[in-house]
Amino acid sequence: MDNKTLEQLKEKANIIRKDIITMLAEAKSGHPGGSLSAVEILTYLYFKEMNVDPSNPQWPDRDRFVLSKGHGAPVLYSTLAEKGYFPKEELMKLRKTGAMLQGHPDMKDTPGVDMSTGSLGQGLSASNGMALAGKIDNKNYRVYALLGDGEMQEGQVWEAAMTAAHYKLDNLTVFIDNNGLQIDGTNEDVKNVNPIEEKWKAFGWHVITIDGHDLQHIEMAVEEAKNTKGKPTAIIAKTVKGKGVSFMENQVGWHGVAPNEEQKEKALKELEVRI
Amino acid sequence: MAKIATREAYGAALAELGEKYENVVVLDADLSQSTKTNEFKKKFPDRFFNIGISEQDLMGTAAGLATCGKIPFASTFAMFATGRAFEQIRNSIAYPKLNVKIAATHAGITIGEDGASHQAIEDMALMRAVPNMTIVNPADALSTRKAIEAAILHKGPMYIRLGRLGVPEVYKENIDFQIGKGILLEEGKDVTIIACGFMVHIALEASSMLKEEGISAEVIDMHTIKPIDEEIIINSARKTRAVVTAEEHNIIGGLGGAVAEVLCEKYPVPMVRVGIKDVFGQSGKPMELVELYGIRPKDVVAAAKKAIAKK
Ligand SMILES: Cc1ncc(C[n+]2csc(CCOP(=O)(O)OP(=O)(O)O)c2C)c(N)n1
Ligand SMILES: [Mg+2]
Numbered sequence: 001m002d003n004k005t006l007e008q009l010k011e012k013a014n015i016i017r018k019d020i021i022t023m024l025a026e027a028k029s030g031h032p033g034g035s036l037s038a039v040e041i042l043t044y045l046y047f048k049e050m051n052v053d054p055s056n057p058q059w060p061d062r063d064r065f066v067l068s069k070g071h072g073a074p075v076l077y078s079t080l081a082e083k084g085y086f087p088k089e090e091l092m093k094l095r096k097t098g099a100m101l102q103g104h105p106d107m108k109d110t111p112g113v114d115m116s117t118g119s120l121g122q123g124l125s126a127s128n129g130m131a132l133a134g135k136i137d138n139k140n141y142r143v144y145a146l147l148g149d150g151e152m153q154e155g156q157v158w159e160a161a162m163t164a165a166h167y168k169l170d171n172l173t174v175f176i177d178n179n180g181l182q183i184d185g186t187n188e189d190v191k192n193v194n195p196i197e198e199k200w201k202a203f204g205w206h207v208i209t210i211d212g213h214d215l216q217h218i219e220m221a222v223e224e225a226k227n228t229k230g231k232p233t234a235i236i237a238k239t240v241k242g243k244g245v246s247f248m249e250n251q252v253g254w255h256g257v258a259p260n261e262e263q264k265e266k267a268l269k270e271l272e273v274r275i
Numbered sequence: 276m277a278k279i280a281t282r283e284a285y286g287a288a289l290a291e292l293g294e295k296y297e298n299v300v301v302l303d304a305d306l307s308q309s310t311k312t313n314e315f316k317k318k319f320p321d322r323f324f325n326i327g328i329s330e331q332d333l334m335g336t337a338a339g340l341a342t343c344g345k346i347p348f349a350s351t352f353a354m355f356a357t358g359r360a361f362e363q364i365r366n367s368i369a370y371p372k373l374n375v376k377i378a379a380t381h382a383g384i385t386i387g388e389d390g391a392s393h394q395a396i397e398d399m400a401l402m403r404a405v406p407n408m409t410i411v412n413p414a415d416a417l418s419t420r421k422a423i424e425a426a427i428l429h430k431g432p433m434y435i436r437l438g439r440l441g442v443p444e445v446y447k448e449n450i451d452f453q454i455g456k457g458i459l460l461e462e463g464k465d466v467t468i469i470a471c472g473f474m475v476h477i478a479l480e481a482s483s484m485l486k487e488e489g490i491s492a493e494v495i496d497m498h499t500i501k502p503i504d505e506e507i508i509i510n511s512a513r514k515t516r517a518v519v520t521a522e523e524h525n526i527i528g529g530l531g532g533a534v535a536e537v538l539c540e541k542y543p544v545p546m547v548r549v550g551i552k553d554v555f556g557q558s559g560k561p562m563e564l565v566e567l568y569g570i571r572p573k574d575v576v577a578a579a580k581k582a583i584a585k586k
Contacts, residue, residue: 060344107371108371118366122335126339126342129335133339137343162327
């Protein structure tokens, strides 16, 4: 991408980060760490790559995105709002009684959400179903899924990994948000998920490892995935949980706690300077 | 008269209706010869997906297909569909209200020799407790054929409970099968027998045995367990003032539970439940197990007399 596009995308990523912080502080609960680690991935997909139409969220030919790590809802919601699927005011009602924006993504009521998630391990199977439907109908849309690295401990992920390779779903690309942390500690401490690359390769996937905060890396990987025929692609995105807010970065404690007013101000101040 | 298992009727219905309804796709988990989805596979190989021995993935993949306008039938044994993949059914299918038909075969103890590990006696209870779920348990071949077409036309998640064992026909023709509407098979005045699935023909046998003793039974095929047809239950209870339920399922949480909920709240009359009495099954010949677990026609007869005695 050219420099101008890169700058525009960085600007979007920054807006999305600020919205994540603001909406979580307002909700007083939710998951900042794993939302902030995935900002560049969603920014790239929604503002550079995916063929979608916010005014027609059910458009049958659209590209799809499944947030399998559904607790990352804030990054999805702020991206969708920034893209124009719904007004930004909705972000301030996150997790409140009667609100559209549920704690975890709800496809019935939220425009732009392609699959309801929240229970870890289920999103890849649904993505496979979407990719299979595309194959049956000879459609050109692509399906993207984002999984957590801790989420890979769920058995269903590997059932689905086998299915995607078996059916040669080259219209499917999975991102692993490889931030190294989950709730009770590091992946290594809780239950080692490494070696990640070798696992996906052994399941018959094309595997690319990138810096998940480098938009140009993401672009290269997505292009490579699109050019890979006969197998699905897994992009292992090395990320930093809490990215962009110094006191949240790499802190396991910031998995599922919202910032208070003071922490919010501090975070927003840091985000005044674009990363 | 040839006995046909509802799973066989299901396989035949899929293969037939696949022609008319191009959006129907079928998924299985390495049991297509037993669930009979292989009938569909033979005719429409491009619309059949074997997901392998991965029931959770089976449900999730079906959900994804449904988001793209397909009408997926996901088949495996009732035990593994509702047991292993319960949470996938709840969170990936029912909560987003996706148009997935879970057609589960080998329900109940009449699968026989495979034993308790494979005999789902709690599947309807599990599915009943899930919002947005519709549950259908047809009695014979023709009503299964009707149920499958109704399932294709119905929008939303559905659990279809099917059996392994051949069953006699209950219906010959002209059956008005509507989801959520029980079918009055025999009119009577002394007792109402409400049955589903395998127990419908047993209930009819019980009714003729009662007739010989001068007791007039009303028999209802409650093929839809959820939403339950309250009207037919209450109207019949008003007339007979004694109700028996008969199901090849735990007496907790299935048809008996559903009917009891309606009667207790809206029209209390004496009631007796026939079914598996909250115990696991075991290996054996199907009809020997039917005897051992007390779901024979004579058990329904005894229950009917008990209900009448309580009036
Ligand atoms: C099936 C299931 N089990 C447990 C949880 C609770 N939970 C929410 S997030 C999380 C940790 C996820 O870690 P990871 O996948 O690494 O996500 P990230 O680090 O990107 O936030 C857990 C255990 C859940 N949502 N679903
Ligand atoms: Mg993680």
